[in-house]
Amino acid sequence: MTTRRPDASEIRTTCPRDCYDRCGLLVRVRNGVVDRVAGDPAHPHTRGTICGKCATAYNGLWLDDTQRIQTPLRRAGVKGSGAFTPIGWDAALEEIAARFTEVSASHGAHTILHAHYQGTYAVIACQFPNRFFHRLGATEVDPGTICDKAGHVALTAMYGTSFVGFDPRTAQAAGALFVWGANPSHSGPVTDRYWLDEFKGVTVVVDPLKTDTARRADLHLQLRPGTDVALVYGMLAVMLREHLLDTAFLARHVRGWAAVAAEIAALTPARAASITGVPLALIEQAARLYAGGPCLLWMGIGLQRQRHGGDVVRAVALLPPATGNLGRVGTGFLYMNGYESVDLPVEWLTMPALAPGPLHTISHMDLAATLADPRRAHAFVNWNTNVLASAADQGRLRAALQRDGLFTVVIDPFLTDTARHADIVLPAAGFLEFDDLVFSYFQRTVSAQVKVREPVGDALPNQEICRRLARCMGMTDAALFESDEQLIARVLGRVAPGLDFDALKAAGTAFVHATPRVQFADLRFATPSGLIEIDADAFTAAGLAAAPRVTDAGAAAPGSFRLLSPSHAWLMNSTYGNDPAIRRRLGPASLLMNAADAEALGVQDGAEVDVRHHGASLPLQVSVTDATPPGVLVCYKSRWPGLDPSGHNVNVLNPGLRADLGDSTAVNSLVVTLAPRGAR
Ligand SMILES: Nc1nc2c(c(=O)[nH]1)N[C@H]1C(S)=C(S)[C@@H](COP(=O)(O)OP(=O)(O)OC[C@H]3O[C@@H](n4cnc5c(=O)[nH]c(N)nc54)[C@H](O)[C@@H]3O)O[C@H]1N2
Numbered sequence: 001m002t003t004r005r006p007d008a009s010e011i012r013t014t015c016p017r018d019c020y021d022r023c024g025l026l027v028r029v030r031n032g033v034v035d036r037v038a039g040d041p042a043h044p045h046t047r048g049t050i051c052g053k054c055a056t057a058y059n060g061l062w063l064d065d066t067q068r069i070q071t072p073l074r075r076a077g078v079k080g081s082g083a084f085t086p087i088g089w090d091a092a093l094e095e096i097a098a099r100f101t102e103v104s105a106s107h108g109a110h111t112i113l114h115a116h117y118q119g120t121y122a123v124i125a126c127q128f129p130n131r132f133f134h135r136l137g138a139t140e141v142d143p144g145t146i147c148d149k150a151g152h153v154a155l156t157a158m159y160g161t162s163f164v165g166f167d168p169r170t171a172q173a174a175g176a177l178f179v180w181g182a183n184p185s186h187s188g189p190v191t192d193r194y195w196l197d198e199f200k201g202v203t204v205v206v207d208p209l210k211t212d213t214a215r216r217a218d219l220h221l222q223l224r225p226g227t228d229v230a231l232v233y234g235m236l237a238v239m240l241r242e243h244l245l246d247t248a249f250l251a252r253h254v255r256g257w258a259a260v261a262a263e264i265a266a267l268t269p270a271r272a273a274s275i276t277g278v279p280l281a282l283i284e285q286a287a288r289l290y291a292g293g294p295c296l297l298w299m300g301i302g303l304q305r306q307r308h309g310g311d312v313v314r315a316v317a318l319l320p321p322a323t324g325n326l327g328r329v330g331t332g333f334l335y336m337n338g339y340e341s342v343d344l345p346v347e348w349l350t351m352p353a354l355a356p357g358p359l360h361t362i363s364h365m366d367l368a369a370t371l372a373d374p375r376r377a378h379a380f381v382n383w384n385t386n387v388l389a390s391a392a393d394q395g396r397l398r399a400a401l402q403r404d405g406l407f408t409v410v411i412d413p414f415l416t417d418t419a420r421h422a423d424i425v426l427p428a429a430g431f432l433e434f435d436d437l438v439f440s441y442f443q444r445t446v447s448a449q450v451k452v453r454e455p456v457g458d459a460l461p462n463q464e465i466c467r468r469l470a471r472c473m474g475m476t477d478a479a480l481f482e483s484d485e486q487l488i489a490r491v492l493g494r495v496a497p498g499l500d501f502d503a504l505k506a507a508g509t510a511f512v513h514a515t516p517r518v519q520f521a522d523l524r525f526a527t528p529s530g531l532i533e534i535d536a537d538a539f540t541a542a543g544l545a546a547a548p549r550v551t552d553a554g555a556a557a558p559g560s561f562r563l564l565s566p567s568h569a570w571l572m573n574s575t576y577g578n579d580p581a582i583r584r585r586l587g588p589a590s591l592l593m594n595a596a597d598a599e600a601l602g603v604q605d606g607a608e609v610d611v612r613h614h615g616a617s618l619p620l621q622v623s624v625t626d627a628t629p630p631g632v633l634v635c636y637k638s639r640w641p642g643l644d645p646s647g648h649n650v651n652v653l654n655p656g657l658r659a660d661l662g663d664s665t666a667v668n669s670l671v672v673t674l675a676p677r678g679a680r
């Protein structure tokens, strides 16, 4: 008897999740079936490593076709019940087209809302569908308002852009690196492991939590949440006292410094220490390190998800110009390296000009209220996002999604809580099932996402669903039907001339710039004055003061606690929340609490408590830890609400707090109280 050699082959592709890492993958296909997803050792940034959550979910949930939505579904029970009947694509698309046409005629297309984010970050699947929604005249739920908008508005006003950060390859020239309000040990674990650990200079982490990244840093400034402005001013006051400010740089390149100077004069370093809770000696040390340079600054996204998030980012972004740490190799800041950093105009993909009239948008903070309003919302499409897990005001949002007059369409590979509330569910193809391009928002790279298998069941990529929907609605604009091949070729031709898709597939990933770029190398800023504008019009218009204001937002009244809900190491937003192995790791929904708080409250590790805010309550199990300081609690974001006994996650507690800029989320500013389980 002869044993047949298995027909094994490995195909190189890229992880498209919403994460800093953008790992290279090797997918093993045996006899036409994917049987293993692993890291690609040839990848220049991730070198064969992938994180625990993706290794688990890509080899579990994502290889189990029975977990996927296989065909379009039509609701067959009450909304939310999850009862559906499979239907074909033609019936599904015709029904959607008929409803959209009817709603547009009777109420205006702006009463069709669409919410989307970065369920996949692959550029065509993530951006192309916007063409259809623009052409339709639908209202867009501004995606950034659930995540990062306050920071973008602040940095754009000050610097003219928020999407061109330092090139991470320049790090070896830096003497110090400040990681300010980011937790790559969770949010970019491979970057944390290689890029950060291999940094040769001094690392400083500024975070209220003792994250794994903070534990490994040379210095951890464990400030009270929301006191970042005071910390920045404390550092600047030390620099002023010790003549470390780069006054020549400020005079040449910055507008509005006088107001900052007045604030610094009014705040002693000792006062900054008392507001922030960071020891004076550490503030002094951090100030000297930053001013000594060359210094890099990584500003996190969790940082600005708070009431004064815009002002906080505006304050932290003073440090590079105040110390002249800008425009030279080994200096600068990174919030995100967006499409702009690789010179790709994203409007190429989204084409806002297709809209029949002015664009309509609302903030995510208004999503629940808008969907609840029968005059403002007649139809809703949720694609590439899972609003019932991620968005604010979860109780009201769910009630709105159960409203009879709202026609809801959900596009997703999995039957999420949101999908269970749909009238029509459309099955999205996963990242192993179609070609696309993926950019990174950390390294300035472009990567190939490669089709390694046929789509599960009748699933289709987002972009193909929208092409078919456009056709079904009788739309004729050629832009709505541009093919993936054309799009890939055009985008590659722009960002990496000379590199075709076949060559990129062979390489997996390519740096867009052969040599590292220096951020703001010409020290010219795309602001109205060409200078860094601390007093930009956008700040005045939003009611902000001439300089960032010190707030004592960190101090909660006795008996109440500041609740943070950052990234969980084992979840990718909610994307892996239904993987059985990951659910075992997650355990019950928990509340991290400092031992001192636990003792004062008389609760033990494992105790059941109700967390309360604004009339809502969430049952959680206490987990005592030294990772949170007294007065601060943590409940990680993004569990699947419907898989927990309460039917909710942390977003039931958030009524939709908004930051000071961009109508953006302030979810990290929740101040909650606790009660024993079941107390009234
Ligand atoms: N309490 C609290 N809440 C938060 C945050 C917080 O800090 N605290 N953070 C917020 C932030 S930063 C963000 S970005 C949001 C993220 O929130 P969401 O945008 O809701 O992200 P996910 O929960 O990952 O949902 C993405 C969905 O897209 C699906 N998906 C994956 N690939 C595809 C595809 O190719 N096509 C389609 N159609 N679907 C696909 C996944 O299955 C998943 O259901 O959450 C926010 N929510």
Ligand SMILES: Nc1nc2c(c(=O)[nH]1)N[C@H]1C(S)=C(S)[C@@H](COP(=O)(O)OP(=O)(O)OC[C@H]3O[C@@H](n4cnc5c(=O)[nH]c(N)nc54)[C@H](O)[C@@H]3O)O[C@H]1N2
Residues within 6 Å of the ligand: 018, 019, 020, 053, 147, 148, 180, 181, 182, 183, 184, 186, 187, 188, 206, 207, 208, 209, 211, 224, 225, 226, 227, 228, 300, 301, 302, 303, 306, 564, 565, 566, 567, 568, 569, 570, 571, 572, 573, 574, 638, 668
């Ligand atoms: N494993 C995993 N990775 C993810 C995600 C995920 O859900 N899971 N989500 C992805 C998404 S959508 C995003 S936007 C990014 C977010 O990436 P990050 O910005 O790194 O993520 P967060 O975890 O939201 O917040 C980072 C840190 O901000 C701190 N922070 C909170 N309030 C304050 C404050 O007032 N001051 C300071 N200085 N720090 C504060 C928190 O304690 C937390 O440690 O991560 C992405 N990567």
Ligand SMILES: [Mo]
Residues within 6 Å of the ligand: 146, 147, 148, 301
């Ligand atoms: Mo995000």
